[in-house]
Amino acid sequence: MAGTDQTRKMIAEGPAIVLVEPQLGENIGMVARAMANFGLVDLRLVNPRDGWPSEKARAAASRADHVIDAVTVFDDLPSAIADLHVVMATTARQRDMAKAVLTPKEAVARLRDTHDAGRRGGIVFGRERWGLENDEVALANTIVTFPVNPAFASLNIAQAVLLMSYEWMNAAVGQLKPFEQSDAPAASRADLQHLYDHLEGALDEANYFHPPDRRERMVITLRNIFADAGLSEPQIKTLRGVVAALERRWLRKKK
Amino acid sequence: MAGTDQTRKMIAEGPAIVLVEPQLGENIGMVARAMANFGLVDLRLVNPRDGWPSEKARAAASRADHVIDAVTVFDDLPSAIADLHVVMATTARQRDMAKAVLTPKEAVARLRDTHDAGRRGGIVFGRERWGLENDEVALANTIVTFPVNPAFASLNIAQAVLLMSYEWMNAAVGQLKPFEQSDAPAASRADLQHLYDHLEGALDEANYFHPPDRRERMVITLRNIFADAGLSEPQIKTLRGVVAALERRWLRKKK
Numbered sequence: 490m491a492g493t494d495q496t497r498k499m500i501a502e503g504p505a506i507v508l509v510e511p512q513l514g515e516n517i518g519m520v521a522r523a524m525a526n527f528g529l530v531d532l533r534l535v536n537p538r539d540g541w542p543s544e545k546a547r548a549a550a551s552r553a554d555h556v557i558d559a560v561t562v563f564d565d566l567p568s569a570i571a572d573l574h575v576v577m578a579t580t581a582r583q584r585d586m587a588k589a590v591l592t593p594k595e596a597v598a599r600l601r602d603t604h605d606a607g608r609r610g611g612i613v614f615g616r617e618r619w620g621l622e623n624d625e626v627a628l629a630n631t632i633v634t635f636p637v638n639p640a641f642a643s644l645n646i647a648q649a650v651l652l653m654s655y656e657w658m659n660a661a662v663g664q665l666k667p668f669e670q671s672d673a674p675a676a677s678r679a680d681l682q683h684l685y686d687h688l689e690g691a692l693d694e695a696n697y698f699h700p701p702d703r704r705e706r707m708v709i710t711l712r713n714i715f716a717d718a719g720l721s722e723p724q725i726k727t728l729r730g731v732v733a734a735l736e737r738r739w740l741r742k743k744k
Numbered sequence: 745m746a747g748t749d750q751t752r753k754m755i756a757e758g759p760a761i762v763l764v765e766p767q768l769g770e771n772i773g774m775v776a777r778a779m780a781n782f783g784l785v786d787l788r789l790v791n792p793r794d795g796w797p798s799e800k801a802r803a804a805a806s807r808a809d810h811v812i813d814a815v816t817v818f819d820d821l822p823s824a825i826a827d828l829h830v831v832m833a834t835t836a837r838q839r840d841m842a843k844a845v846l847t848p849k850e851a852v853a854r855l856r857d858t859h860d861a862g863r864r865g866g867i868v869f870g871r872e873r874w875g876l877e878n879d880e881v882a883l884a885n886t887i888v889t890f891p892v893n894p895a896f897a898s899l900n901i902a903q904a905v906l907l908m909s910y911e912w913m914n915a916a917v918g919q920l921k922p923f924e925q926s927d928a929p930a931a932s933r934a935d936l937q938h939l940y941d942h943l944e945g946a947l948d949e950a951n952y953f954h955p956p957d958r959r960e961r962m963v964i965t966l967r968n969i970f971a972d973a974g975l976s977e978p979q980i981k982t983l984r985g986v987v988a989a990l991e992r993r994w995l996r997k998k999k
Contacts, residue, residue, distance in 0.1 A: 523903065525896040553896060583923035587976055592919035636910075636919040641780040641808060648778065651903050652910055655891075664847035664891040668838035721842055 503657045504577075504600050505531040505611035506650055507569050509625060512538045512617050518549025518557070519647035520614075525553035527654035533569045533611075534562045566613070566625050574608035575600065578629035579649055580620055581642050589631040593652055596633040597660040604661075612653050614646055673721035680725045685712055687729050691736040758912045759832075759855050760786040760866035761905055762824050764880060767793045767872050773804025773812070774902035775869075780808035782909035788824045788866075789817045821868065821880050829863035830855065833884035834904055835875055836897050844886040848907055851888040852915040859916075867908050869901055928976035935980045940967055942984050946991040 506524055511517050511534060521532055534541060541562045550557050563569035570576050577596050591599065600610040613629060615621035626632065635644055635652060644652075689708060698704040720728075761779055766772050766789060776787055789796060796817045805812050818824035825831050832851050846854065855865040868884060870876035881887065890899055890907060899907075944963060953959040975983075 522900075526890075526892045526899055526903070528893040528896075551898065551900075581922070583926070585926050587928055587979060588925065590921055590923065590925045592921060594919055632925075634921055634923065635781075636913060636917075637781045637922060638783040638913075639922050641783075642922060643806065644781055645777075645806075648781070648903065648906050651906060655907055655910075658891060658893075662891075664849055666845055666847060666889055667836070667892060667894050667897060668845065668889065670843065670845045670887075671838070671840050673842055724842060 502604060503529045505533055507533045507611055507613045509535045509566055509621060510538060510616045514539055514543035514545030515549040516617060516646050518546040520650045521550040521553040521556040523647050523651035524654050525556050527658040529654050530556055530559060532556050532560045534560060535566050535569050566628060570611055573611040575603040575610045576629045577612045577631055577633045578621055578626040579614050579633045580626060584623060584626055591631050591633050592636055593656045597656040601660045614649060617646055673723050676720045676722050676725045680722060684725050684728055688732050691732050757859060758784045760788055762788045762866055762868040764790045764821055764876060765793060765871045769794055769798035769800030770804040771872060771901050773801040775905045776805040776808040776811040778902050778906035779909050780811050782913040784909050785811055785814060787811055787815045789815060790821050790824050821883060825866055828866040830858040830865045831868060831884045832886050832888045833868045833876055833881040834888045835881060839878060839881055846886050846888050847891055848911045852911040856915045869904060872901055928978050931975045931977050931980045935977060939980050939983055943987050946987050
């Protein structure tokens with residue numbers, strides 16, 4: 490597993506996200522937020538309709554200010570991708586074009602190879618309404634398309650960016666959990682045996698095993714409930730407390 | 745690879761998405777849209793703040809009307825998950841709770857097993873502002889958390905649903921491309937040889953190979969450009985047209 494610094498570096502060096510003629514500042518902001526969620530930082534805009542900077546974009550970015558502040562703006566797509574070595578064009582519809590069509594996973598695998606070779610990759614997203622023009626797609630090495638439900642294929646731009654950013658993080662560092670299960674010590678088989686003994690003793694007192702010749706079978710049934718339940722020491726303690734409480738209640742009643 | 749009907753069935757039988765006390769109709773709508781993108785259909789609301797139905801939700805769903813129309817509303821979380829067999833609670837922060845913490849991939853693998861065993865699974869999402877309460881998380885089999893950038897972990901609810909829906913489709917049917925590359929016939933090595941011969945003949949005429957003893961080396965350099973370029977028959981034709989045009993231009997000039 491890569492160390493934290495290495496991890497951070499690999500993520501920060503993720504692909505550039507290029508938006509061609511985005512129309513709504515809100516969408517640019519949501520794109521920035523999605524990038525920040527998965528550690529991407531290089532957002533490039535080609536001719537944003539309402540200009541730049543955009544207060545609406547900053548508001549929608551929900552404090553992804555480091556992405557918004559670093560945005561670069563270009564007059565055309567060739568300028569926006571000039572320094573990149575591998576470029577992917579996202580599109581939801583088939584183009585009559587001799588160009589490989591990749592899934593998000595295939596695309597990030599290639600972008601990861603690009604990164605590992607010390608080169609820069611980028612992913613281009615089209616306008617909200619009609620995506621990329623064919624001449625824009627032609628500038629890319631390959632096409633990326635999303636494995637959506639064909640009956641409902643329209644993915645909004647921030648969601649498309651989110652999926653690519655998510656896959657980039659998966660490809661770069663795997664699915665790191667931001668936190669793990671609180672690790673209470675696992676119960677040993679001896680702890681479990683104490684629970685069995687305690688419970689079965691209490692049940693003997695309560696005449697639960699009836700008729701007596703069924704006891705063996707019933708004990709097995711009970712033990713199997715706990716045998717592979719993954720109980721921790723504190724959980725065994727809790728269960729023994731439960732047995733003790735019920736036992737006392739029953740003993741009190743009997744008096 | 746599963747046939748289309750089987751695929752559709754498996755996707756339609758995906759996990760229920762349960763939103764606890766969602767505040768904004770827009771968010772419910774964007775959740776419905778994200779579900780529709782990846783074929784999920786069972787959306788359940790626990791006490792939506794602004795009631796139900798919601799015109800704002802329908803508008804934000806961008807025509808995912810089949811999801812909106814099928815929404816069911818419940819008074820509390822136990823009722824909303826009553827018919828389910830395996831339930832996952834999503835949370836962005838650690839809980840001091842003895843419960844497994846899964847990544848989205850691990851969670852959908854388990855939900856897929858649940859599905860394959862003929863049982864129903866569900867994923868619970870908390871309020872926009874503060875997520876799920878501990879007693880709500882405790883109702884779930886396991887916790888799911890997203891492998892986000894720890895420095896920017898806040899994922900909006902529609903994006904969290906999108907990632908789980910996307911992973912469900914990946915787990916259920918893999919990454920099916922809605923379309924493939926237009927498949928022009930691949931060029932044979934003979935096609936390629938004709939291109940080489942044509943190009944090299946034209947270059948001989950143009951005295952490109954100079955000095956002559958470098959010809960062999962220069963031919964190898966040129967051929968290597970095309971040797972593994974994955975050219976199709978029509979692309980070979982295009983390139984030969986280019987050579988012919990340049991050749992004619994040069995021949996015209998010479999006259």
